[in-house]
Amino acid sequence: MRGPDPVDSALHGGNRVRLPGTGRTAALAAWVGANRWMSVLLAIAAAMMVFAIVAPWIAPGDPTEVVLSQRYLPLWSEGHAMGTDHLGRDYLSRLIVGGRLSIMAGLIPAFGAMVAGLVIGLTSGYFGGWVDSVLMRIIDVLLAFPFLLLVILMVAVLGTDIRNAMIALMIGGTPGTARTLRSLVLSIKQRPFVEAAEVSGLGGWRIIQHEIFPNVLPLAVALMTIQMSWMIVAIAGLSFLGLGVRPPDADWGTLIAEARGHIFRAPYLALIPSVLVALVSFVFFVLGDALQRTLGEERVR
Amino acid sequence: MTGFLLRRLGASLLVVVGGSILVFGALRAIPGDPIQLMLGTQGVTNPELVARYTERFGLDLPAPVQYLYWVGQLVRGDLGDSIVQPQSVGDFMRMRAINTAVLGATAWVIAVLGGTGIGVVAALLVHRRMWVADYALSGFSVVMISIPSFSLALILMIIFGVNLGWLPVLGMQSVEDSGLLDRLRHLVLPAVTLATVPGFVLGRIVKAAITDALLGDYARTAYAKGLSERRVFLVHVLRNAMVPIVTNTGLMFGGFLSGSVLVEFMFAWPGLGRGLVNAILARDFPIVQGITLLILVIFTVVNFLVDLSYGLIDPRIRYARA
Numbered sequence: 001m002r003g004p005d006p007v008d009s010a011l012h013g014g015n016r017v018r019l020p021g022t023g024r025t026a027a028l029a030a031w032v033g034a035n036r037w038m039s040v041l042l043a044i045a046a047a048m049m050v051f052a053i054v055a056p057w058i059a060p061g062d063p064t065e066v067v068l069s070q071r072y073l074p075l076w077s078e079g080h081a082m083g084t085d086h087l088g089r090d091y092l093s094r095l096i097v098g099g100r101l102s103i104m105a106g107l108i109p110a111f112g113a114m115v116a117g118l119v120i121g122l123t124s125g126y127f128g129g130w131v132d133s134v135l136m137r138i139i140d141v142l143l144a145f146p147f148l149l150l151v152i153l154m155v156a157v158l159g160t161d162i163r164n165a166m167i168a169l170m171i172g173g174t175p176g177t178a179r180t181l182r183s184l185v186l187s188i189k190q191r192p193f194v195e196a197a198e199v200s201g202l203g204g205w206r207i208i209q210h211e212i213f214p215n216v217l218p219l220a221v222a223l224m225t226i227q228m229s230w231m232i233v234a235i236a237g238l239s240f241l242g243l244g245v246r247p248p249d250a251d252w253g254t255l256i257a258e259a260r261g262h263i264f265r266a267p268y269l270a271l272i273p274s275v276l277v278a279l280v281s282f283v284f285f286v287l288g289d290a291l292q293r294t295l296g297e298e299r300v301r
Numbered sequence: 302m303t304g305f306l307l308r309r310l311g312a313s314l315l316v317v318v319g320g321s322i323l324v325f326g327a328l329r330a331i332p333g334d335p336i337q338l339m340l341g342t343q344g345v346t347n348p349e350l351v352a353r354y355t356e357r358f359g360l361d362l363p364a365p366v367q368y369l370y371w372v373g374q375l376v377r378g379d380l381g382d383s384i385v386q387p388q389s390v391g392d393f394m395r396m397r398a399i400n401t402a403v404l405g406a407t408a409w410v411i412a413v414l415g416g417t418g419i420g421v422v423a424a425l426l427v428h429r430r431m432w433v434a435d436y437a438l439s440g441f442s443v444v445m446i447s448i449p450s451f452s453l454a455l456i457l458m459i460i461f462g463v464n465l466g467w468l469p470v471l472g473m474q475s476v477e478d479s480g481l482l483d484r485l486r487h488l489v490l491p492a493v494t495l496a497t498v499p500g501f502v503l504g505r506i507v508k509a510a511i512t513d514a515l516l517g518d519y520a521r522t523a524y525a526k527g528l529s530e531r532r533v534f535l536v537h538v539l540r541n542a543m544v545p546i547v548t549n550t551g552l553m554f555g556g557f558l559s560g561s562v563l564v565e566f567m568f569a570w571p572g573l574g575r576g577l578v579n580a581i582l583a584r585d586f587p588i589v590q591g592i593t594l595l596i597l598v599i600f601t602v603v604n605f606l607v608d609l610s611y612g613l614i615d616p617r618i619r620y621a622r623a
Contacts, residue, residue: 140312141319144597148559149577153593156581157327233449237563240451241578256452267459274452282447289443 038294041287048103048280055100063093064248072266085255085269086262094250095273101251103280105162105244106232109169114224116170117177122208122216124178125185135178142175151234155243162251165244169234173227180223181216188215218295225288229281236277252277309608313601320597321590322368328586329364335384335584336360358384358587371590380594381587385580390591394573398595400473401565401572405557407492412500412553417546419500420507421534427512445501450560454494454567461490471569491568495560499553506549510542517541547610554603558596 032039051058060081067088075083082091120139124132142150154168188194189212197207238244239253247254252273259269336354337344344351355361359370374381380390419442426435448456462470469487514520515538523533562574573592580588 137315137319140316141323144316144320144600145593146555146559146596146600148562149593149596152562152578152581153324153327153589157331159332229447233447236449237451240449241563241566253449256449256455260455263455263459264463267463270452270455271459274449274455278444278448278452281449282444285447286443 038287038290041283041290044283045287048283049107052100052103052107055096059093059096061090061093063089063097063250065089072262075268082272083266083268085258086266091269091272094255095252095276098251098255098273099276099280101162101245101249102232102236102253102277105166105169105235105251106280107228109166109235110173110224110228110231112166112170113173113177113227114220116174117181117223118213118216118220120174120178121181121185122212125182126189126204126208126212132182136182139175139179142171143179147172147230148234148237151238152241152243155238160243160246162245162249165235165238169231169238172234173231177220177223177227181220184216184219185212188212218291222288222291222295225284225291227288229284229288232281232284233277309605313605316601317594317597321594324590324593325368325371326364328584328589329367331584333584335586338584339385354384358382360586375594380591383585383588385583385585386588390587393576393588394591394595397571397573397576400570401561401574404488404491404495404565404570404572405561407488408495408499408557409550409553411492411496412503413550415496416500416503417507419504420511421539423504423508424511424515425534427508428515439505442501442504446498446505448497450494450498450563451567453497454490454564457490457494458567473570491564491570494567495557495564498560499556502556503546503549503553506545507542510545511538514538514541544611548607550603550607555600558600 067084070080070084070088071086073080073084073088075081077083080090080092082095085091085094120135124135145153151165151168151172154171155165158164158167194207194211197211202210235244236251236253236256239251240257242257245251245254250258255273256270256277259266259273263270336351336358340347340351340354352361359367362370371381378391380394382389383393386393419438423435423438423442426438458470461468468489470490473484473487511534517538519537519541520533523537528537558574561572562578564570565572565575566578573595577589577592579585580592
């Protein structure tokens with residue numbers, strides 16, 4: 001048994017009913033009332049993004065200040081709510097500033113991968129022909145590499161720093177999105193409203209812009225949200241291996257790597273950032289999963 | 302069917318060739334000369350030595366010529382010599398491939414058995430309308446999927462290695478005792494870590510597949526015939542839920558190959574993933590080429606087999622167009 005075709009259900013699912021005569025606020029309130037779970041998740045995700053932006057201003061101290069006389073202070077110490085690490089740096093500040101890097105470095109490449117995936121998927125799916133063949137062969141090759149290996153290889157080529165790690169993640173995330181969106185475009189192309197637009201003499205780009213793009217966007221956003229959850233884990237993994245953020249900057253992956261050498265003495269130094277990465281990734285995964293369910297597609301991780 | 306096979310084989314070959322060219326080109330675009338890196342200060346003071354080694358590994362030739370030369374060697378079953386290690390790429394990979402295969406196969410068994418088990422239980426919970434337990438299990442699954450593998454590795458090390466002291470946390474075997482039991486004990490934590498994410502992902506997929514299959518006409522018919530719940534589940538539903546399970550096994554392989562990099566790094570497991578990362582960092586081109594080629598071939602073959610197996614499990618699926 002194969003379940004409902006994802007592309008088909010994306011087209012038919014998610015019908016939005018707008019009552020006439022309701023204002024924007026009322027419509028929003030009605031939507032929140034009907035989608036409580038999703039609203040909570042969206043609010044948490046939004047709060048995380050705000051946190052990533054304002055982090056440097058809410059950190060209580062300097063995350064890089066080394067105080068060798070205050071190494072390994074325990075949790076809840078005076079002036080250091082999360083204690084200090086092996087170099088006496090204030091751990092709460094390191095966690096907050098590191099969180100900014102971890103979250104930003106996960107969200108931005110996922111967004112980039114969505115944009116690139118949309119461009120390739122729309123072009124390839126709508127115009128077809130040799131452009132489609134060439135793009136799809138390239139994507140076949142990229143998809144033949146396991147995600148993390150492709151990313152590590154690209155970081156090596158581009159050079160080790162956070163910007164290049166983000167570029168590599170973006171390139172690694174693009175082929176999957178492009179492939180999925182292309183198949184959605186292929187099926188939308190067959191639908192009457194597109195044929196009508198073609199018969200009425202609209203050009204290719206205008207049809208893509210007005211008829212196809214709006215129908216592809218919801219699935220693209222759902223895929224992006226799920227990719228955000230992978231990429232937050234992936235960037236932490238790269239930093240952990242020493243291929244992402246470089247010292248003196250530190251994201252959560254760096255903190256875990258640093259704490260790894262001290263797990264006997266202070267296991268919580270490794271546990272706290274681990275739990276935080278898992279938590280942020282969890283929120284985006286559940287949100288993306290919920291978005292995809294709304295589109296009627298339940299199968300894709 | 303034959304046409305489908307040939308087309309599919311051709312496409313796979315194209316992917317492997319394209320992938321190997323991509324890796325080959327990417328390596329040569331990496332800043333940092335492997336010979337200079339290997340020789341260190343010796344290379345700075347002795348440019349003649351650098352020139353000799355560069356010629357020895359053919360790195361002075363144009364890249365396309367190097368590629369053809371590499372393919373020529375490959376056809377004769379020779380992957381070339383490592384620049385950094387004092388051995389051939391084939392020898393370097395053989396031992397590590399076995400280590401990674403042992404780890405991967407164990408993780409695969411754990412993930413398939415565990416994932417299918419979790420999925421069946423989760424589907425039963427839905428079927429019996431036990432919503433609280435269903436929510437708890439789904440929530441737990443998503444948490445386990447979101448945990449980064451290196452964090453999970455640390456947590457397991459702290460609990461089972463440090464606090465309880467039940468299991469060893471590093472390497473493949475102890476120095477003094479390397480019996481089978483000792484090796485198995487070393488295998489537990491890495492394999493469980495590697496199996497966790499794919500296992501719980503599989504659990505979600507199995508649950509969805511079974512819940513779907515339970516809504517099918519044949520399931521209703523089976524119930525109507527008065528068959529027991531167990532029989533309906535095992536004979537009628539599970540078989541129909543097999544297709545997504547098998548499809549996912551292919552994807553799981555990719556997860557294992559990616560995951561093994563971090564897991565091998567964490568547990569000091571002397572496998573291919575760790576060898577690959579180290580080789581990339583040391584710019585050891587021949588080893589990177591060899592390992593990525595092996596990964597490409599395995600991944601492509603697995604996907605190919607997965608495509609073929611659809612028809613065996615569900616004869617309704619026909620290979621119309623590739």
